[in-house]
Amino acid sequence: MADAQTSTDTIAVSPETRNKDRGVVVANQWKLMWRKFRKHRLAMIGGIATIGLYLVVLFVEFLAPFPPDAYAANFTYAPPQTLHLFDNTPEGLRFQPYVNGYIVEIDYNAGRRNFVIDPETKYPVGFFVQGEPYRLLGLIEMDIHLIGPINQGDPMYLAGADRLGRDMLSRTIYGTRVSMTVGLIGVTFSLFFGILFGGISGYFGGVTDNFIQRMIEFLQSIPSIPLWIGLAAAIPAAVPPVQVYFMITLILALFSWTGLARVVRGRFIALKTEDFVKAARIDGCSSLRIIFRHMVPSFTSHIIAVVTLAIPGMILAETALSFLGVGLRPPVVSWGVLLQEAQNVRSLSQAPWLFLPGLYVVIAVLALNFLGDGLRDAADPYT
Amino acid sequence: MALYIFKRCLFVIPTLIAISIVSFAIINLPPGDYVDRLVAEGKNRGENMSEEQIAGLRTVYGLDRPITEQYIRWISDIVLRGDFGDSFRWNLPVSTLIGERLLLTVALSLSTLFFIWIVAIPIGILSAVKQYSIWDYVFTFIGFIGLAIPNFLIALALMYVSFKYLGQSVGGLFSPEYLDAPWSLEKVLDLTSHIWIPMVVLGTAGTAALIRTLRANMLDELRRPYVVTARAKGLSELRLIIKYPLRHALNPFVSSLNDVFVNLVSGGTIVAVVLGLQTIGPLLLEAFRGEDMFLAGSAILMMSMLAVMGTLFSDLLLAWLDPRIRLR
Numbered sequence: 001m002a003d004a005q006t007s008t009d010t011i012a013v014s015p016e017t018r019n020k021d022r023g024v025v026v027a028n029q030w031k032l033m034w035r036k037f038r039k040h041r042l043a044m045i046g047g048i049a050t051i052g053l054y055l056v057v058l059f060v061e062f063l064a065p066f067p068p069d070a071y072a073a074n075f076t077y078a079p080p081q082t083l084h085l086f087d088n089t090p091e092g093l094r095f096q097p098y099v100n101g102y103i104v105e106i107d108y109n110a111g112r113r114n115f116v117i118d119p120e121t122k123y124p125v126g127f128f129v130q131g132e133p134y135r136l137l138g139l140i141e142m143d144i145h146l147i148g149p150i151n152q153g154d155p156m157y158l159a160g161a162d163r164l165g166r167d168m169l170s171r172t173i174y175g176t177r178v179s180m181t182v183g184l185i186g187v188t189f190s191l192f193f194g195i196l197f198g199g200i201s202g203y204f205g206g207v208t209d210n211f212i213q214r215m216i217e218f219l220q221s222i223p224s225i226p227l228w229i230g231l232a233a234a235i236p237a238a239v240p241p242v243q244v245y246f247m248i249t250l251i252l253a254l255f256s257w258t259g260l261a262r263v264v265r266g267r268f269i270a271l272k273t274e275d276f277v278k279a280a281r282i283d284g285c286s287s288l289r290i291i292f293r294h295m296v297p298s299f300t301s302h303i304i305a306v307v308t309l310a311i312p313g314m315i316l317a318e319t320a321l322s323f324l325g326v327g328l329r330p331p332v333v334s335w336g337v338l339l340q341e342a343q344n345v346r347s348l349s350q351a352p353w354l355f356l357p358g359l360y361v362v363i364a365v366l367a368l369n370f371l372g373d374g375l376r377d378a379a380d381p382y383t
Numbered sequence: 384m385a386l387y388i389f390k391r392c393l394f395v396i397p398t399l400i401a402i403s404i405v406s407f408a409i410i411n412l413p414p415g416d417y418v419d420r421l422v423a424e425g426k427n428r429g430e431n432m433s434e435e436q437i438a439g440l441r442t443v444y445g446l447d448r449p450i451t452e453q454y455i456r457w458i459s460d461i462v463l464r465g466d467f468g469d470s471f472r473w474n475l476p477v478s479t480l481i482g483e484r485l486l487l488t489v490a491l492s493l494s495t496l497f498f499i500w501i502v503a504i505p506i507g508i509l510s511a512v513k514q515y516s517i518w519d520y521v522f523t524f525i526g527f528i529g530l531a532i533p534n535f536l537i538a539l540a541l542m543y544v545s546f547k548y549l550g551q552s553v554g555g556l557f558s559p560e561y562l563d564a565p566w567s568l569e570k571v572l573d574l575t576s577h578i579w580i581p582m583v584v585l586g587t588a589g590t591a592a593l594i595r596t597l598r599a600n601m602l603d604e605l606r607r608p609y610v611v612t613a614r615a616k617g618l619s620e621l622r623l624i625i626k627y628p629l630r631h632a633l634n635p636f637v638s639s640l641n642d643v644f645v646n647l648v649s650g651g652t653i654v655a656v657v658l659g660l661q662t663i664g665p666l667l668l669e670a671f672r673g674e675d676m677f678l679a680g681s682a683i684l685m686m687s688m689l690a691v692m693g694t695l696f697s698d699l700l701l702a703w704l705d706p707r708i709r710l711r
Binding site (some may be wrong): 319342366 | 398401402405409410412527528530531532533535536539540542543546547641642645646648649650652653656657664667668671672679682683686687689690691694
């Protein structure tokens, strides 16, 4: 495909069009795709949001003000504070970020504590402040956090606190790492299965193809969530969190490679009869070389688009399983695990900010969907 | 057509066998069986069972046999006698526990499916015919949101709103007074007044997906020459759309019903847990937590069968709509 337009410059065109389209004429496939992708505004926004989310994944410790398990029994269900950027100082309005403290009122009838924001107490807040030490990217020892209270130990709950007085903002940011990578790793697994089975199915055809297709039909005709629950419930309680994480992603991939396999198979079948594949065969290329040197590059772009569209499904599935209590388990922090806290309507009505991870799920899914849509359109730059 | 129906139904049999094997495999996956659990529970209460007692229990539940024999016993009881075994935990036949819940699951899935159709078809047509109009943008936006929000979150948000502002809980499929009442006309009416909340919650994603499918299909068809011909003939716009492009556009729509129905059964599990519905989903979750193996296995089997039946139904519908498929 990519070599098809080398001879186009012999076609007579007026000088104006030639100048305007010179880029198009000499551009390779990836450049053309980028051009098409850039025109898709939602996809651009989705792409930027996706990159942003994966940057969060990399720099979680720096972005989160506190460690995910830092609790404060005095601040159970403390409501979110507003971050004030400017303060009236004796010298006038100055840039001096702060948050207000809380006044605790005990409601004896309801048997709970109510927090009221106290405008009198101010806790200074700073950017790039010292906090809990950590290793950035697991390598560099640091203790600087993007934002945090200047005096360590001051309460700062920009997105409220949960049942144990843990900072929801920090926990949600930590949850980003687990939830976003579950999608990525799960898709890597299903890509592996998808290319393997789809490739075999499409390249060999015949009985093999028939068998694999029936298997895919079977897998697609059974409801996945009950099976996921069954498989996830089979993971023993004693298994360490990291292994649970990989088992869950593997379980998710077990049922989601089918869509990818279909795409790969379809492409293989469509390309098998293309002239350039025939030419390569006549040239004496081996099957492996034909597949990886000639066929795979021409549908990589499609695969990337399908993979991007598969990630949100993974994220949603993990969230659902963890929400039901059969997926990832605390102390692992993922969006689904956090939403488990929001399962109870009573605690939710008392602390609606427990929904925050849900908002992140929606943003991530939307961003990846828009991005995937744009990539799919751009994957065919010649149409 | 008859041949196609026959062939298609024949294909269901190996699928069902495979499903039963998968169900049975899954319930046997967790390490330790129900007797192990009973022993552990006994230990917590300070009762120590002797080896003979444990072995006796295994014999009672048939857990001492080889796994293939357990499977054959399990499946032949189901097929031949309609006996799904007993729930270890409830000490009741599984069929009693599942029966009514299965009925409610079917009712919920089917009514959601009709809800999706009724909403998605007109909106899909409208979005395509009036492409790039304000309605098109509004529905495309709502569609994206509907796809992105997991339905249990919608359920939670709805429960939060109704709890906070209406002071009542929206969960369940019945009012409390009808919960254990025998079936009567009043109970059915009560069901219809409760079912629409889970229906809407469960239907959002499917509706959004189908609107997008139908819109894309319609857009492809609307540019075809036969539409121009029909218009030139002087057909009214409404009749034209319903008679020609819609029929073509409905084909992929019907074939995508497969996925929609499977997703309904699958996604219904979580929504039912959140909203506290009396469907199979919550029972399944509880059965897995309690390692109640016959109950869990039957629940998975039932839900998968339901999905397979839905798939079969939509395939037959497609064959009826599209002669190319049944004559292939």
